[in-house]
Amino acid sequence: MSAMIRGRTIVITGASSGIGEATALRLARAGARLCLVARRADELRRVQNLVHALGAEAWIYPTDLSQAGEVEALADALLAEHARIDVLVNNAGRSIRRRVSESFERMHDYERTMALNYFAAVRLTLRLLPGMLERNDGHIVNVSSLSALMPTPRFSAYVASKCALEGFSRTLAAEMAGRDIAVSVINFPLVKTAMTAPTAVYNYLPQMSTDKAAGWIVKAIETRRYRITNRLGEAWNAATALAPDPTVKWTGRLFKIVGERLQRRADRERANGGA
Numbered sequence: 698m699s700a701m702i703r704g705r706t707i708v709i710t711g712a713s714s715g716i717g718e719a720t721a722l723r724l725a726r727a728g729a730r731l732c733l734v735a736r737r738a739d740e741l742r743r744v745q746n747l748v749h750a751l752g753a754e755a756w757i758y759p760t761d762l763s764q765a766g767e768v769e770a771l772a773d774a775l776l777a778e779h780a781r782i783d784v785l786v787n788n789a790g791r792s793i794r795r796r797v798s799e800s801f802e803r804m805h806d807y808e809r810t811m812a813l814n815y816f817a818a819v820r821l822t823l824r825l826l827p828g829m830l831e832r833n834d835g836h837i838v839n840v841s842s843l844s845a846l847m848p849t850p851r852f853s854a855y856v857a858s859k860c861a862l863e864g865f866s867r868t869l870a871a872e873m874a875g876r877d878i879a880v881s882v883i884n885f886p887l888v889k890t891a892m893t894a895p896t897a898v899y900n901y902l903p904q905m906s907t908d909k910a911a912g913w914i915v916k917a918i919e920t921r922r923y924r925i926t927n928r929l930g931e932a933w934n935a936a937t938a939l940a941p942d943p944t945v946k947w948t949g950r951l952f953k954i955v956g957e958r959l960q961r962r963a964d965r966e967r968a969n970g971g972a
């Protein structure tokens with residue numbers, strides 16, 4: 698299986714922290730050549746040093762992926778500096794947790810999540826796919842979320858951008874049928890990273906480790922399966938498809954009840970801590 702990784706050139710966006718960093722380290726142990734992308738050059742250099750310490754090669758590409766021109770320059774550099782790109786992991790992402798009713802003056806929330814979570818991934822795919830098609834060999838791995846499989850209050854901007862990425866992925870996977878080019882979508886549950894840290898209620902919910910999450914990305918690359926998720930994701934996805942009305946209604950109520958209970962607990966603990 699590690700033949701899918703050893704000596705292969707793998708681009709990871711969002712490699713300066715969290716799931717992307719952990720994925721870089723796992724793939725380094727398996728002998729991949731890594732192209733690490735994110736905005737913070739110092740953090741990318743730190744991850745690059747960790748990769749080198751594991752005996753693997755890594756190059757860093759500080760890039761703001763929300764800027765179309767920077768994504769094009771990144772693609773130019775990747776294609777000029779590497780004979781081939783075998784795998785693209787579109788992992789960089791941003792999340793916004795806000796109700797639609799609190800977003801009336803915040804169209805920019807929707808534009809910013811789409812710019813990074815959707816358009817950057819599509820733009821990079823459009824530039825790297827031609828080489829994969831020429832060689833009839835390649836793999837696009839798109840990082841999505843469990844929230845794209847279930848009705849998830851408060852995350853309309855984030856979920857919409859991940860659902861757009863899923864729609865693109867599904868169509869691309871269908872178009873690639875019969876070729877040796879794989880497309881994978883990974884629907885992570887909560888993972889303990891900088892992204893989830895600001896939300897106090899998440900402290901009372903199970904959160905996957907970044908190393909385990911990285912294991913899911915490695916599994917996608919090794920198995921080339923279309924979807925990697927857990928039972929909860931599969932069940933909610935099926936329920937939403939089979940019985941959308943009750944699923945949306947009751948999931949919304951469940952989130953409200955559990956969310957309010959956890960928020961009261963977080964407020965109580967903060968008050969006690971402050972006393």
Ligand SMILES: NC(=O)c1ccc[n+]([C@@H]2O[C@H](COP(=O)([O-])OP(=O)(O)OC[C@H]3O[C@@H](n4cnc5c(N)ncnc54)[C@H](OP(=O)(O)O)[C@@H]3O)[C@@H](O)[C@H]2O)c1
Nearest residue numbers: 711713714715716735736737762790842885887888890892
């Ligand atoms: N954590 C979760 O619970 C969870 C659950 C489901 C799915 N996910 C998905 O997992 C992926 C990784 O998230 P994470 O949890 O590991 O969060 P994280 O630790 O905050 O990592 C986000 C990564 O994206 C990069 N990034 C952010 N904005 C960027 C930009 N404009 N240009 C280039 N890179 C940018 C960040 O690097 P710089 O700041 O250096 O640019 C960082 O490396 C995301 O797509 C997220 O939606 C996370």
